Amino acid sequence: MKETKMRVAGIALAVGLVFGMNAARAAEIEVLHWWTSGGEAKSVAELKKMLEAKGHKWKDFAVAGGGGENAMTVLKSRVVSGNPPVAAQIKGPSIQEWGETGKLANIDATAKAEKWDSLLPAGVANIMKYKGHYVAAPVNVHRVNWMWANPEVFKKAGAEVPKTWDEFFVAADKIQKAGLIAVAHGGQPWQDFTVFESVVLGVGGPAFYKKALVDLDQASLKSDTMVKSFEVFGKVRKYIDKDSANRDWNLATAMVINGKAGMQFMGDWAKGEFTAAGKVPGKDFICAAAPGTDKGYTFNVDSFVMFQQTNADTTKGQGDLAAAIMSNEFQEVFNLNKGSIPVRLGMKMDKFDDCAKMSSKDFVATSKSGGLVPSIAHGMAVPSATAGAMQDVVTQFFNGTGVTPKQAADKLASAAKTK
Template sequence: MMKLSKLAAAAAFVMAGSAAIAGEVEVLHWWTSGGEAKSVGELKKIMQGKGHTWKDFAVAGGGGDAAMTVLKSRVVAGNPPAAAQIKGPGIQEWANEGVLANLDAVAKAEKWDSLLPGVVADVMKYKGNYVAAPVNVHRVNWMWANANVLKKAGVASAPKTWDEFFAAADKVKKAGLIAVAHGGQNWQDFTTFESVVLGVGGAKFYQDALVKLDQKALTSPTMTKSLETFRKIKSYTDPAAPGRDWNLATAMVIQEKAAFQFMGDWAKGEFTAAGKVPGKDYICAAAPGTGNAYTFNVDSFAMFKLKDAAAQKAQGDLAAAIMGPEFQEVFNLNKGSIPVRLGMKMDKFDDCAKLSSKDFVDTAKSGGLVPSIAHGMAVSPAAEGAIKDAVSQFWNDDKISVADGVKNIAKAATTK
């Protein structure tokens, strides 16, 4: 992240919120598509119900890259919004600049510590203080399958191990269909890779290798086996995969052209939009070997320091509303994710969401709940980018040996 100069950081301190109208809350986000925009509208309604003025600061496109550029210039100018959509280690980077507000008073009043799994709460804190409010949980380690394709190929149920998966993939291939729908973006390769590492090595190994970036784990025989498995999956994709968007890969599964896809639960939105029913038309299952684990991607809003008392009050109410049961339900029903707040009623949610919620709660207790490296939750953006590149180079170039693939990923993990 661009370092703020000490002078600019000091200016941000003094000037933040000086232009804020009493009770105004300005929110920077990039939720501009149908379901997301609808959800933001609900949050606006809740805030207006409390007498506050909502100021929408939506920056579309680029998964938030454009929004971050705008945010940096606003903070340097000493005029930050009340809240901005920031997640994972990015929260710590902003907090380190001294520009984020302390939300402990709201968190204590709303009992956040008992409503959030510790591993998620820690991502929202800086030096033990809450500085961000979480919105949702996306599970990343999903495997999606078309029920009809499996039936045609003579596959009785969703494979639970990698050996079972390759046996099923062979049957699909024999039936003249594509076994694995995959696209050409590096984050898709990385999404598949982290599920393979989790399935081959388990949650502790995943933590050591892809969260702690431990060199011993990164160069171990378990990582070698992970890369062998990863390469084998590629042999079941079709030649047209390079350059394909993720949703087009999902469409292949929906249209009975392919059997499986490894993708987070945003893929479910595509099935829903196509009128498909979980358990009947398609199967949602944890990726092979990962049934007792859960890679999470949590969207959140970091709150910036404001000077105006009315704006601070509005900001506190916003944080409380984000974590409130009303917004948690409506937002996640629209987004395809699940509430991050524990103990929520799930009766309005579909079977995939119910399974996700159950596994989220169970893995939070068992130690199987781990942050997704592919989706910006686990390591610094610099290390994440370098590892992602090394993983994609290995995926796209069959001439790179497994041994060299292991070396390249381990070296990438040292990027600061």
């Protein structure tokens, strides 16, 4: 009887120790993000559930509005006051800028344990690193160089969906002659820049795009190829309706959905508008690479950077959060909700639609061929001040200010020197 009591006491002590260890490992993980609506909010809830299943407490730090600008303002004040969140939604070259502050956490241990180097294309992995060390976890991939088309509009006009820019002008002329709008567009600087980068990719190819819009090579920016890109870009303007100024991108998408316009050049978030309207890819709408860009892929990757923590339990929770973000489960559910595709290579795509499957296939192919390039229009290629100065040049040219393609190329080269 005495031995039995001792065994029971021993078991109770062991259980107590286990619970005590679990309690010690639990941490409050504060996450700053600006995903506050629709499928994004659903996806954040899924990440919260996964983290809490590992014994941690999720502390939501959502800052709505401004496409992340408001969140960055709040984040800067928190970091300056010495109280950064555990993780924050930051992407592209901004990761490097934050790395220079010395405040980011090294998450190499998680990345090594989860084999990130073999699960991510090098071009994406390098953006997640600062001085060779992982400091951020990638969430998804948006393809930017998409063209969305309404097959009924093309049928009415007797036009073919274009694969090259020469074919685009033939098709656009036919659509206009049929009394319809060839290109749905919102006259906002970021939308102009989105079209422009697809034109540069289509005219010059991925290697030229990288030299000019990522490496900011002055000779490439002033080259005949860039002048030709501006010529093509300027001609596209002729196929946009006169009421395009300040139109939101989703309203331009609606023009294609409703058969008022034939095409739109926009990232894969536009697909959500088609699917919400009950449209089926391949039947009611066509997703295709922008003219001349089928061998290229401009990407926009959302990610979470990790800030240094002094508490060991919080650091452990931070690693668990990073692992959860890159897990098969989260990559699938998040991207099904968001309209993007998993950044993790080798995932099953059977639950995704045909546009996403095509995007995933091209993502893998271009990651091997060198055609995978970061989107300058969506904050992935160069520092924000530089991108802003270059965007101004592009919009001024597109709005018909009397600048020639050659002058625009020279101005773009000068803007690329902005720090």
